[in-house]
Structure formats: structure tokens, C-alpha cells
Amino acid sequence: MHGWMGKILRVDLTRGRLREEPLEPKAAKDFIGGRGFGIHILRREADPGCDPLSAENVMVMATGPLTGTGAPTGARYMIMTKSPLTGAITCSNAGGRFPTELKQAGFDALIFTGKAEQPVYLWIEDGSAELRDANHLWGKTTHATTDMLRSETDAKARVACIGPAGERLVRFAAVMNDKDRAAGRSGVGAVMGSKNLKAVVVRGTGKVALADPERFKAFNQETIARFKAAARETPLGLTINGTAGVVITTQHLGVLPTKNWQQGTFSGWEQIHGETLSAKYLVRNKACYACPIGCGRITRVEDPVFGGEGEGPEYETIYAMGSNCMVDNLAAVIKANYICNEQGLDTITMGATIACAMELVDKGFLQEETVGRPLAWGDGEALVELTRMTAAREGFGDRLAEGSYRLAASLGHPELAMVAKKQEFPGYEPRGAQAMGLAYATSPIGGSHMRGDPAYFELFGIPEPVDPLEWRGKAKITKSFQDLSAVIDSAGLCIFFAVRNLAGKSLDVPPTGIREYLNAATGADYTLEELIRAGERIITAERQFLIRAGFSRRDDTLPARLTAEPLPDGPAKGMVCHLEEMLDEYYREQNWSEEGIPTAERLAALGLEEEGR
């Protein structure tokens, strides 16, 4: 095969058995790779009703056909499993260098089933694989684990692993690769921990074969030239300030979630935005494999309390731990970010859970004696300390480790958890960006925008500006962006490059450039229609899994704060999110029933009627 390596490695952790399987060409074309492979495998093999932290759960790590090909940002892999945070699926992806190495070692995807009796790691070297003892690594940080594994396998090996948070089954533990790249969301790290799988270590010296290298090269040169010319015209904010630059946009459009989503603007924003980060703490940029953008930040903080060196923060971290907790001390946010990277925690859920605890204390529903320390808005030291305690499940950290929904519900106030399907939102306020609310409510992983990002058209004006306060007509555009995201996530690309550079310049965002790359790489000869259909197939298959796990329209919700309490400040003052109106329109666009269930004819049209359990 071309683009695809044609092989999947199945790892039965209970029996300690490894088996190679060929990739079926039809499934490869229909589901593309990455996220598509994930759901294709889960729907046949995982019980949607299983306990996510039991041996019954299945975990898939899958690359895309463009991963490792040299296509810009073709660097990603996806981790899909049933989430211990939401009970729905996960869809956590990361770039860096590990995913490319996995393909160079000969595999498109890894399937993990069962549970090892003792801690183990998987060592893959150019097509051969074995499970090895990992007792000596248990309890080690992600950085220490990576260093130790490289010294005992190969200095050039690439590592994806969990930290102590994943071992302790923190419900939002991350899987970290190349030390600081996070497959962050929905607790994929806890699933690894529950399986006693500490790490996957890979060394590969092979190449990804291309179906038509000439055509691939020509299209690649054209794409990069266009990208560079545009960047000369308007210097790319992502390169200059990383995603942290987004604070400027969200603050000025009044959609920067502040004080656990009680406000849409933050008075301390100038202390935490991307320019401040660049001026005070940036050492240099960092790029994933084959990425011309380089949004990664290597930072160093000289500070007696919050000093350190590492990677980050991203915009989402700055919102969750900064404005949302009203912490205007960027050094404290960075310190908490470093702890998350080393302990293997999702920064969004961590920050949002602490913000929720701050509001619970503020409203008198939680006593500081229970927390074991003062917890006022803006307390940077509390942010850092509670992050550390959460990773260790120490004291009150044990309750934070369950995420904001379980914390707030245990105190009788679930309405203060800013979540959809129990997962905390990223940093865009839906009252001032209506489609964002629809994206959060309908995302298969709960509170997330990365599975179809309306910020592009509502806030960034890509491919064209759309009024963020209007809700009519948003369902159709949101669906188009979700379909596009499914293709991006499955091909192995990064959304930051693909939306701007590889999709048509209209609001139905056809994946035109991705099609070019896919066809040159795989020879699968996708028509545009087939590729759009593949995106719809992936999204509908995910929905089908959720329905089987017991989800329906009543779970496609937002907290009342966003749908019933008018935003008190900023440009979107007085607005609520008109979710119900958008939802009806959205189900019609999807060809799902009023209850949000895919219709039989829709399933048949996408070839999804037969399989699945």
C-alpha cells in the first residue's frame, strides 16, 4: 500500500500476545485513517456500555495516511477509546515526532485490549514488537520516563507515555509524546493507566511510500509557496505568538471565559496574552514534524516561586488556568502547565476544575477547610499547588481528580460545572459565538471545539467572517466544519494548517487540498464527494457509538449559565446561547431524528447499517 503502511498491530495485554493484521483496503479508503480508523475499530470491537477503566475497554492509537509523508503538518496520531470522564468516546490527538516514527516502524495503528497484570511498555522496532516490564518506570514523570526508555532502548526512539496522573486514574490524565505534546483530553491517560500500560516506545527507519511521488512533490511545492506568500502579506499570528495570541481576539470580541464563565472579558488580559508570553518567557518556537508554522513554545521562567523551563502554554491553558481562575500571573499559569506536562494531565480540565472549585468556595458551597488551603479567585499559588495535589490524588486533589462535574455534583451544584457531556469547555464563550455552543453540545467527546471549530468563521474570519452573535443558519456551517475536521483528523493533519490552506474558500469548506494530498499519497483516487462522505461516515459512526452507550438529545446540552443567563459584559453583553433553535436545524442537516439518532436511511447511505455491536 501507499500512504498507509498496510499493517495494524494488535496488543492483547491480558495474555501478553501481539499479532499483526493487514489493513483492509476498503476500510482504509472508507475511514481514511486516524480518527476514522479509531471509530471503525471501536464500533466492531468495543462494548459501548463497558466501564471505561475496565479491561473490557479497547484503546486505539492510529496515524493517518498523510502522517510522515512530508505533507505540511502531516504529523499526527489519534487516541480513541471510551472516556472515563464522559462515558462517550475520546478523540485526543497530538503531533510532535512520535506518530511519524510509528509509521516509519511499519504500522498504521495499534489496538490495545485487556489489561496487563504488571506495568508494561510496548517496544516497537522496525516491524517487530514486544511487551517489556515497566515496574521500574511506575511513578516516574513523563520526562523521566522518556529519558529512561530512550537510554534502555535506542537514543533515537520516540516515546508516548503516561505520568503519575494516568497511573492514579485521574479522569483527565493525558498521554504525552515527545515529552511535551499532549493527547490531552477526555482521560486517555487514565485508560492507559487502567491497562497497566506505561508507554509505547518506537524506533523506525523505514519510509512512507507514496503512490505518485512526482504529483505529491509538485502539489507540495505549490502549497508551501502559497502559504509563504500569504505569511509575507500578513505575518502569521500562530508563528509569532503561538496560540496564546488568541487572547487578543477573544478579549476584544468578549468571548474570553472569565471567573468560571461568569464573564466574557478579563481585566488582567494584558498580563497573560501572547505578546506578554513572547516578550517575557519565550526561548524559541517549536514545530511538529513537517510543520511550517511552529506554534509550539519553549519557555523559561525565572521566578523564585514559579520558575522552571519547559513547553507551553497554549491559548487553552491560558484561558483555563488564567482568565477562568482570574489568575493574571502568567508565571503561575506556566508553572501549572509544566506540572501538567510532567505529571500527564489535561490543562483545560485541570484549570476549569479549579475555577469551578473557586466558585464553589466563593458561593459558600465548599469550605476552605475541606480544600485544606485558601482558594480565592486569582490565587496563582493555589492553582499550582492544587494541580500538583491532583496529579498525586493527595488530599483535596483526590476530588479534583474526578473533574468539575463530579466535584460540583457531589456538593449538590452540578450547574456550576461548565461542561458538555461532563467534559470542560475550551476557551470560547458561546453567548458571544453562537455556533461554538452548538459545536460543544454536539461534539462526540463533549466540551470541545476541535472536532469542528466554529472559531474559524465566527472569530477568525476564515474562510470568511460570519456574525458571531447570529444563530440562524449556523447549523449548516457547523456541520460542514465538523465534516472537514473529521477528514483532517483522519488524514493525520493539523487543523491549524489545513483549515486555512487545504480547504475551499467557501463556508461549506470542501477538503479540496486534502484530497490532492491523499490521492497523490495513497492512490485511492478519492472524488471530492467520496471524501466529504467519508467525513460524514466517521461522524455518524461516532454518533452511533454514543447512542449505543446511552446518549441522546438530552445529552446534547449546555449549562444553564450559557443558555439562560445573559452575558453581563463586553461586546456580547445581554446575549444567551440559542442552542435549542440551532439543535433542531442541526439534526435536520445531519439527517438524524429529532432525538438526534441517525436515521436508518442515513446509516444505509453511509454503509454503516451492518457492523457494530
Next chain:
Amino acid sequence: MIVRVKCFTGLRRYAPEGRKDFAIELDAGARVANLLDRLGVPVATDLIAAVNGRRVARETPLQDGDAVVLFTPMEGG
């Protein structure tokens, strides 16, 4: 009339002496487009203009004392 202007990131290079924050005198009735013209921002530049906290179109007229913020749309997630 005089308006206060803040430029961020990609647009800083058009601010007088690269300053982040400055005041500028414009003819009465001037629009956002006239301000951009005065600063030498090319018409094709991808940007967001906010006046007194509201995102506005380039044709929007400015008033004395307005606070204008100019920035390139920064994406990310």
C-alpha cells in the same frame, strides 16, 4: 478629531515608531478605512478592527475619542 489606537502583533509595524498605543488626528467624518490608509496598512491585509469593544466593518465612521483596536485574526485552539 482624535482617536486612540492600539495595534497588536502583525499590525504593530504600521504603528508610528512601532508603538503599541498612540493617538492620531483624523478629519471629521473619517472611517476606519481612512485610519488604515493613514497608517499605510495595505487593503488586502487580513485584520479585525474593534471600536470601543465592538467589532466593526471598515466603512464604519469614527467619532472623536473612540478607542480603536487593530489586530490580525489569530487562530489556534
